Amino acid sequence: MQQDISIRDDRAAPSETPNFIAPSLRRRMACWLYEGMLLFGVVFLAGYLFGTLSQTRNALDNRHFLQAFMLVVLGIYFVWFWSKGSGQTLAMKTWHIRVLDAQGHPLTQTRALLRYTVSWMWWLPPLAVLYPFDLPPLEVLVLMAGWIMVWALLSRFHPKKQFWHDAWAGTQLVHQAPAPKRIR
Template sequence: MSKDTLLGAQHDSPTSSLLIAPSLRRRMACWLYEGMLLFGVVFIAGYLFSTLSQTRNALDNRHVLQAFMLVVLGIYFVWFWSKGQTLAMKTWHIRVVDAQGRPLTQTRALLRYALSWMWFLPPLALLAPMNLPVLEVVVLMTGWVLVWALVSRFHPARQFWHDAWAGTRLVHQAPTPKKIR
């Protein structure tokens, strides 16, 4: 089996060449940019929650707020992924599709959202009972994110493993040419 076949770039089919994964560097740059954009989403959702619930102290209703944020982020990602791209993905010319290259259904986008928590849940599950200082938590979380990103190199199509499990894939989205008048 050739390297191109393993990477999903069979040249005899025009659609298969469109399903090539963007570079890991570009996917991680998109991931970081997405995090910056999510700051605004989380800020507005947190403000809305605290206003509607009349929360005066940050520790009041903490678990309800966390559940609310989980739902808000779920709605954000499922809605955008079922359309094909988030704003960060548009910026970095990346599109999410199913394994056959079709747009995601909302059910598949929801499955991808649930599995994408693999970026954070394993280290959080280990860190919760340890009561570590903040700096150590940041170092361990960063280490896990790097490990999770790097293990995508072992996937035959260079996809993240949560994408493979969800039946989705990240592909290059060629920028649309600008029309000159």
Template structure:
């Protein structure tokens, strides 16, 4: 037996990058959208805590007082939340649905890339909100238009070669399915 067989060397990371990248499979659209909805439900807790903190710090007595400052504060809080979790690989909702976010080479996101992804994620909401803003539509009408845009934006992923959302393609990121390692009995 030779020494190389007795003590096999672990593969160099560059040797395993290509197979890992080729095995990366985008989760089905249905699962990604279920994760998206679950993330939205979890964000209610973040909004509640951030809103309470903002209201306490600014001594806001009415919900419409400081509305634009609250929106800016929530934008920053959401940014911190998503950038931190995405640079770790996933949010709680993504972990629940076995979805991981990574760069095109299969590496965890850097914080600048996670920030770029966060800014580009606003493509889910800003285009329809910008279009309907001058029309003073009712909340119900605005909700239908935004929901329609979200459905269109999600379905556009079908036209991407790897079935990724277009904001991920623009950010140089991708969503991939990952398997949870089995628990050891012990």
């Protein structure tokens, strides 16, 4: 009987971060739009809860408190999904996209909160520019859509094709291969 003896080299190889594949911009934006549709339900329920608890009768009453409440609710939604379990929201699971830190590890709650805060770059610059002007809603919509397209296209200039808010937060979006289907 011949015994297979393998010799293991215990010298550690230099540690390298895994080379993850960034999803295409088209897939990331499709996920972004789908996330917006799913968030409609979250925002609706949170708004209903806020209106009921605060006994708000007019939509303009308590507007700033409602906005702050929504900011917190959305923060809880994203931080929870990004930092717990798979690092995916419901839309990200559908589009097979996962968020990891720069080293390829799952996000901590602190890193997820940082990503949520920095991801407001999708909205804050155009809102800050538009705030002093009293523009009609159609013009606001066109300017917001233009900024979103510019922000998304700027990811083409990132070395790893990531959104810049991900680079600033130390995170990355990666392709998450679907689990193999079981054959019964």
